[in-house]
Amino acid sequence: MTMRDERQESWKIQVPFHLDYCLNCGQAFRWKKRGKHWFGFINDNLYRIEYDESNKTIRTLRIPGDSVRTTADYEGENRLQIERYFGLNDSLSTIRESILSNLRENGYNWFALKFEEIFSKSLGLRILRQDVWEVTVSFLLSTQTNIPALEKKLDALCRLFPENEVRYDGESFYRFPKKGTLALLCEEDYKRLGFGYRSAWLCQLVRRFSESDFHSLRTETYERKLSFLLTFPGIGYKVAHCILLFGYSVLKAFPVDIWISRWIKEVFDIEGAHDQLATWGQTAFGEYAGYAQEYIFNFCRNLAPGGREI
DNA sequence: GCCCAGGGGTAGT
DNA sequence: ACTACCCATGGG
Numbered sequence: 524m525t526m527r528d529e530r531q532e533s534w535k536i537q538v539p540f541h542l543d544y545c546l547n548c549g550q551a552f553r554w555k556k557r558g559k560h561w562f563g564f565i566n567d568n569l570y571r572i573e574y575d576e577s578n579k580t581i582r583t584l585r586i587p588g589d590s591v592r593t594t595a596d597y598e599g600e601n602r603l604q605i606e607r608y609f610g611l612n613d614s615l616s617t618i619r620e621s622i623l624s625n626l627r628e629n630g631y632n633w634f635a636l637k638f639e640e641i642f643s644k645s646l647g648l649r650i651l652r653q654d655v656w657e658v659t660v661s662f663l664l665s666t667q668t669n670i671p672a673l674e675k676k677l678d679a680l681c682r683l684f685p686e687n688e689v690r691y692d693g694e695s696f697y698r699f700p701k702k703g704t705l706a707l708l709c710e711e712d713y714k715r716l717g718f719g720y721r722s723a724w725l726c727q728l729v730r731r732f733s734e735s736d737f738h739s740l741r742t743e744t745y746e747r748k749l750s751f752l753l754t755f756p757g758i759g760y761k762v763a764h765c766i767l768l769f770g771y772s773v774l775k776a777f778p779v780d781i782w783i784s785r786w787i788k789e790v791f792d793i794e795g796a797h798d799q800l801a802t803w804g805q806t807a808f809g810e811y812a813g814y815a816q817e818y819i820f821n822f823c824r825n826l827a828p829g830g831r832e833i
Numbered sequence: 834g835c836c837c838a839g840g841g842g843t844a845g846t
Numbered sequence: 847a848c849t850a851c852c853c854a855t856g857g858g
Contacts, residue, residue, distance in 0.1 A: 669838040719854030759841045780839035
């Protein structure tokens with residue numbers, strides 16, 4: 524591995540962007556921070572990324588792996604893939620105005636002001652464009668699991684396959700295993716990793732997941748996407764909405780987890796099942812309800828008193 | 834030990 | 847359709 528095999532690019536970002544929030548708000552679980560650098564995979568290529576807030580500059584380094592095809596070989600392609608992955612084409616001002624006008628139309632004027640504050644506190648948080656397979660497996664395993672525990676589960680799973688290893692600076696990083704690779708495992712293997720009752724779900728998913736089905740789902744309607752996902756054991760409304768939002772960029776998807784349902788109860792005094800609260804969220808926040816949800820989640824979990832502080 | 838976690842399935846109303 | 851209860855496991 525020589526230095527000129529590594530592709531470095533840096534450029535100024537002209538829109539609001541917050542790298543830490545993007546990678547640390549519970550939508551992706553395998554990015555690792557080492558000092559100022561984040562390490563993770565985009566389209567199966569390992570990247571080292573840092574963002575300098577003071578001069579709005581992102582610095583990226585693509586780290587060559589041994590056995591993966593090079594998907595970013597010409598000048599500028601790294602940048603295009605990175606911009607797409609981080610949702611830099613989403614207009615946050617448009618999204619913000621859409622959410623606020625929906626709140627007002629629904630009679631939540633009193634809350635619109637609060638939401639402006641929530642939005643400005645997490646400004647630059649963006650919905651990532653992740654691989655659907657990895658998102659599906661990750662959120663299938665997320666049930667009744669806190670985020671640090673989920674990250675450990677996924678790490679343990681990835682480490683089973685040394686062929687996916689990419690080394691850099693004395694540390695090993697692993698590409699996420701493909702469906703065909705996971706098909707080599709059985710339920711007992713998953714239980715040994717501590718997946719518990721989710722092991723059987725994952726076996727079913729690996730057996731039934733069809734790359735073409737999940738790909739062609741992109742052109743289906745919202746309702747058909749949702750009902751298809753719900754046919755898998757272990758995928759209920761919450762997990763399905765996460766797959767829609769983080770895997771299919773369906774920006775009106777509104778995942779209702781324990782943080783969000785507690786927050787809705789506290790602020791609006793509304794309770795209900797996951798699907799009812801999801802519908803409520805989509806009505807209240809509109810076509811970008813998923814963005815509203817993520818800003819609220821980041822606010823509750825990372826920024827509010829009692830939250831985690833990044 | 835206790836309580837909780839980016840919930841889902843199911844049996845009983 | 848709604849509810850209550852169970853489900854494995856790890857972290858704080």
